[in-house]
Amino acid sequence: MIAGWEDVRAEVLRRIRARLWAPGALIPGEEALAAEFGVARATVNRALRDLAEAGLLERRRKAGTRVALLPVRRATLEIPVIRQEVEARGQSHSFRLLAMRMAVPPLPVAGQLGWAPDAEKLYLETLHLADGKPYAHETRWLDPAHLPDPRPDFAAVSVNEWLVTHVAFATGDIAFAAEAADARSAEVLGVAQGAALFVTERTTFTTETAITFVRLIHAPGYRMVTMV
Amino acid sequence: MIAGWEDVRAEVLRRIRARLWAPGALIPGEEALAAEFGVARATVNRALRDLAEAGLLERRRKAGTRVALLPVRRATLEIPVIRQEVEARGQSHSFRLLAMRMAVPPLPVAGQLGWAPDAEKLYLETLHLADGKPYAHETRWLDPAHLPDPRPDFAAVSVNEWLVTHVAFATGDIAFAAEAADARSAEVLGVAQGAALFVTERTTFTTETAITFVRLIHAPGYRMVTMV
DNA sequence: CAGTGGTCTAGACCACCGC
């Protein structure tokens, strides 16, 4: 018995899996499916839209709905505040502010953020600890124009967390890579130079200008996991 | 003028950014917002549901809708077939099947997949090339029970691609990590042992049983990028 | 131009769960 949109989705999914509807094939229109399942068209729409967002269907007006030829796997990553991430592992989080100074960012950084190439910005370096052991080495460039006049005490509240809770949500991009530990990260994290480390880079923009660029160099063994 | 659900979403987002609705605060109910914006409640619902999925709002029946205290950043990764990934970079994709044999998987692999610890499975090793240069080293364990009787010619069609197009869509998990190149990967990819490499691990299940476990060891310089 | 998906509406019922 098909009642809700999740039932519709399940049935459509079954037909795709069973190859009743082969990859690339056109499936019946919303109206037809609504009639077949005995539900409203809006209910079918909800189900098909969900499958399309998952990458299993391709929908175009007038052209109809097709089973995706090469279903793109979409994985959703949750990127929590470091403190949450550490505490979720049952460890206690702490951090040390290693450096905070005004400086001119490297050209590639300034370029990506759309900052003037010789303008001084705030540079922050933080070591995050889990149960007192090095967890991640954070280096960050921050446009101080986005800070309130009495600057927040970043030795008490981590920059990461202050920004998340006090700066307007914005867009940005995230990149992941594997890098060999440089001298500084090796020293800070207590690993050998050249060790393979997982690096996260995030750029955050408000509607127009870049707020911050942060590199998070994770201690060895770090894995980023997601469910599909 | 607010007309569609995207307008509602934009306005709600504006109020969150402007801190008219502070983190943790209860926002008006759907009925109230619908009245204020002059739209149907379903339209408000669509907008708020979208923001909740994005991690900016927390919604609970009876409790109402609150602005998330620590907005979880959610990033959606698209994990294409390797051939698509390479071709999207404007390069030509090719591959070489380096090994294909029946063998007993290592205990951790068998364990994670729920396979009997001493059952033989199909082991496949593939080198993917972009413009003829090593792009990724793929090692895979595959349950041959999911293959048709005349086994597909994996020297002609990459395992990756055959599975995507011929095996029912399923669930699974994905993990990313940085690892030092072992002897084999170093040799195959033409890099020094110990080089920092980006590794993707995927486990794929049908409704009940595991189909395959694949490790993709990317050549140096690989970056996985996502937009938020 | 006509068919398909995208969306809106007004009203309704219901599941959940804080109070």
Next chain:
DNA sequence: CGGTGGTCTAGACCACTGG
């Protein structure tokens, strides 16, 4: 228990775009 979000319906109009 009662309020809130979750969902369904029937009908409608519209945007897009393939033929």
